[in-house]
Amino acid sequence: MKLSVIGLGKLGSPLAAVLASKGYEVIGVDLNSDFVKKINEGRAPVDEPQLQNLITEHRTRLKATLSYQEAVLASDVTFVIVPTPSEKNGLFSNKYLLQSVEEIGRAIALKNTYHLVVITSTVTPGSCQGEIRETLEKASQREVGSNLGLCYNPEFIALGTVVCNMLYPDMILVGESDKQAGDLLETIYRQCSENTPPVRRMNLINAEITKISVNTYVTTKISYANMLSDICQHLPGSDVNVVTDAIGLDSRIGSKYLKAAVAFGGPCFPRDNVALAALANKLGARADIAIATQAINQHQNLRLLHLIEKLDNGGPIGILGLSYKPGTYVVEESQGVALANRLSSQGKKVSVFDPMALNEAKKVLNQNVEICASTFECVESADLLVILIPWPEFAKEIQMETFRKKATKASVIDCWRVLNEAAFSEVCHLIYLGVGSEVENKSLTPLTV
Ligand SMILES: NC(=O)c1ccc[n+]([C@@H]2O[C@H](COP(=O)([O-])OP(=O)(O)OC[C@H]3O[C@@H](n4cnc5c(N)ncnc54)[C@H](O)[C@@H]3O)[C@@H](O)[C@H]2O)c1
Structure with a gap:
């Protein structure tokens, strides 16, 4: 199974490196040509402990490109980790995510095998089942189901310990469009975790609200102490x-x-x-x-x-x-x-x-x-x-x-x-x-x- 990762920033590049370190062939995509160049030269695009070591050790399985088509056609599963900035009303903007999903969909339309799209960016609950699925289906000319999977799978990481958090997660959260999509994603995570974390599989919207709830609960503890x-x-x-x-x-x-x-x-x-x-x-x-x-x-x-x-x-x-x-x-x-x-x-x-x-x-x-x-x-x-x-x-x-x-x-x-x-x-x-x-x-x- 080959994987692609869209967005090679603070979260995306560690994920790409961790996946490569566990034996997967990984191809990354970013709009930032400097990040793409760095990955292809075996250099970490962002400063994060352990990232450079992982990239150096597993360089042969990790490459990057500016082309969505190249990455999607060369992979079976695509993780999307592009920014979702906050809007004025406080909700997360899906602007970049939708651009990205549209590009992925267009590339999927050119292949005839099953493809799984995994949204990892933080989103407003309702996004995956709503406009993300709609955009993906329209661009790929496929319906989410037997030939196209959609998952929501946020990472529970803290900057400074991203690689460690990915290798030893407290839990794996899988929001899935259907069982086939969830099974595939769980298989990848079982291979990538050094520990045996509990896996919680649920529908897309429950996973989206779970993600935000974890962070807000943690901050509630901080504010309580303060x-x-x-x-x-x-x-x-x-x-x-x-x-x-x-x-x-x-x-x-x-x-x-x-x-x-x-x-x-x-x-x-x-x-x-x-x-x-x-x-x-x-x-x-x-x-x-x-x-x-x-x-x-x-x-x-x-x-x-x-x-x-x-x-x-x-x-x-x-x-x-x-x-x-x-x-x-x-x-x-x-x-x-x-x-x-x-x-x-x-x-x-x-x-x-x-x-x-x-x-x-x-x-x-x-x-x-x-x-x-x-x-x-x-x-x-x-x-x-x-x-x-x-x-x-x-x-x-x-x-x-x-x-x-x-x-x-x-x-x-x-x-x-x-x-x-x-x-x-x-x-x-x-x-x-x-x-x-x-x-x-x-x-x-x-x-x-
Ligand atoms: N950084 C964290 O601690 C953290 C933790 C949990 C969740 N998240 C979520 O993960 C997402 C990404 O966060 P980050 O910190 O990695 O952001 P980042 O800004 O560090 O990286 C995002 C990368 O995506 C690239 N990009 C933007 N639009 C693109 C497009 N259309 N196609 C390809 N690449 C594109 C950018 O060039 C950049 O390299 C956000 O939704 C964020 O909320 C981040």
Whole structure:
């Protein structure tokens, strides 16, 4: 069985490489000729741990082309992982997906064997059975059924661990047009997983709503922890980490993603909540939890700004961490970028550093934000330092000595508690979020959700 993968970006190129590593002949397609060239030269088109190794090891089974026809005619199954940007109303746009499916359909019309089309992009529930199926059937001049299969099969991955998540998935979700299509996709996944994950097979629409529900539930846990952090910060004597650590031990709850710090960001989490709320609204249903999760998330930025305003002595402010989380260069919905731009547009002197995301951040940062060359430079230049993302480098590279040498005692807002409290409290004014104090209690006004 031969496979094709349409869209060789952050998700598509790791999938193509994982499939090739499990013995499949894979041909990728992208509009971006640079990505196609890179794959054909054995180079990873995107930066993702383990991706380059997989491509190097399994190069003979992996190639790429700009031609849909070439890829579809050379394969039996086509995975589609093109962008589905959010529309103004919050729902996902199928614009690129439909263009892609139409091209695939036209190529399928030129062959006479069975072909399976697998949609992996995140879509608004109802898309696959609706306009995607219609477009595919029209372009291929076939009906979905015995000669043409359609599946919805999202990946549950996190950037920075995409390859690992694909090799050891918690579950495989298969939305299927019919049994033949689902059987074929399950066979591929059974061969690709290093573990034996449970497989859930269902109709297309159930799989679509399951995908969004997973992400929105995870973000609800994050917002719950951040809500507790806000309360604890106003409650002298309390500490949110002590509380969430204990809550997480209850097996009904679990500790994963129950950690208070800053607002969640990135290309998926914020928009999935918005999409769930928009879907409910469109259907005449309610998604109050999704709306509250998003409102609590936005409030975290306000909390941080309040704290910065209180600690600001008019001197330079340093921000460490511009990616939306450690281990990635992605700055979509990055709290660090938003904070730097906000403060610099208020006329404050802001300097920033990130171990991996500086090139991406430069494209979206205000011009007057100063880019530092190292953690040290950012710490050294700041009267007020915000450690926004817990890159492991920061814990190693931030030296007490740098604070000792400062003429005035610096303040440090350590959002993820990367610095040792006992040690660093001696050399700077160290603030952990979610720790109650009399001062916070008097001055912060919580946002009503
Ligand atoms: N990145 C993630 O963490 C993640 C996680 C889960 C789901 N998703 C979903 O996967 C989809 C893709 O996300 P991504 O992060 O890989 O996007 P990306 O922007 O990194 O990659 C998309 C690729 O598709 C290519 N492309 C665009 N239109 C095309 C077309 N018509 N034909 C061929 N190629 C085309 C682009 O050139 C790009 O290389 C989105 O729906 C996203 O919501 C992403």
